[in-house]
Amino acid sequence: MPTTMSDNFLDHVNFDGNGLVAAIAQDANTGRILMMAWMNREALAATVAKGEAVYFSRSRQSLWHKGERSGHTQKVKEIRLDCDGDMICLQVDQVGGIACHTGRESCLFRILKDGQWHTTDTVLKDPNEMYS
Amino acid sequence: MPTTMSDNFLDHVNFDGNGLVAAIAQDANTGRILMMAWMNREALAATVAKGEAVYFSRSRQSLWHKGERSGHTQKVKEIRLDCDGDMICLQVDQVGGIACHTGRESCLFRILKDGQWHTTDTVLKDPNEMYS
Numbered sequence: 001m002p003t004t005m006s007d008n009f010l011d012h013v014n015f016d017g018n019g020l021v022a023a024i025a026q027d028a029n030t031g032r033i034l035m036m037a038w039m040n041r042e043a044l045a046a047t048v049a050k051g052e053a054v055y056f057s058r059s060r061q062s063l064w065h066k067g068e069r070s071g072h073t074q075k076v077k078e079i080r081l082d083c084d085g086d087m088i089c090l091q092v093d094q095v096g097g098i099a100c101h102t103g104r105e106s107c108l109f110r111i112l113k114d115g116q117w118h119t120t121d122t123v124l125k126d127p128n129e130m131y132s
Numbered sequence: 133m134p135t136t137m138s139d140n141f142l143d144h145v146n147f148d149g150n151g152l153v154a155a156i157a158q159d160a161n162t163g164r165i166l167m168m169a170w171m172n173r174e175a176l177a178a179t180v181a182k183g184e185a186v187y188f189s190r191s192r193q194s195l196w197h198k199g200e201r202s203g204h205t206q207k208v209k210e211i212r213l214d215c216d217g218d219m220i221c222l223q224v225d226q227v228g229g230i231a232c233h234t235g236r237e238s239c240l241f242r243i244l245k246d247g248q249w250h251t252t253d254t255v256l257k258d259p260n261e262m263y264s
Contacts, residue, residue: 007247007248009244009247009248009249012249022154022168024156024165024168026165030163031162031163031164032163033156033158033165033221035214036154036156036214036218036219048244048247078243078244079243079244080240080241080242080243080244081240081242081244081249082167082168082239082240082242083232083233083234083236083239083241084239086168087168087239087240089165089240100215101215102215104215107214107215107216107219108212108213108214108219108221109212109215110212110213110214111210111211111212112141112180112210112211112212112213115139115141115180116139116141117141117144117213
């Protein structure tokens, strides 16, 4: 019996040995890269079904609906897959304008200058408030 | 003897169990995400020293100066580190306008639409020409 290409988009993703694929969230309006996290098959399927980013938390080993506690969900406008299928890129509307658990817009708030990392972003919201 | 925070920027990067950190290259002019690859400590140091992206090839298990064969090097304008230190983001000028080994501008040339991946980018250069 000949094999046929799967019609399930999930089968085209190259999940790694741990069943994970890297996922980048990029602000759909500004183009700023907000964060990187991981998705398993279930997380990617949930992201598509919900229209909001659902990652897989490696520390908790469970699905992580981004913003479920802080309210800072990510509305997904576009999903892309890279050439070798091991990276997903989401274009998102970041609710509340805060993607980082430190209360900053982006997790990429450190820039390398003269051989040192410098913080470029201010904390927009106290993390204690975000997760209370 | 009290421990002091290292002044070496490399010591602030959270290399994983394989000694690697994820590295995203973003076009400094358009904001488009071009690719994701990996860096070890030596690759990141070489990237800073050269001002061009040097990754670590997991398949070849060696340093990979991006563009060394194709000429499509990446001039690094900015390097950022994320909150937990396990992702690097490079702002680059992509020489030749082609980051992907398939001859496309970006590796993220597939978009999810109606449950299927669709190719959005044309091949700008035949890969056989790129690597001959």
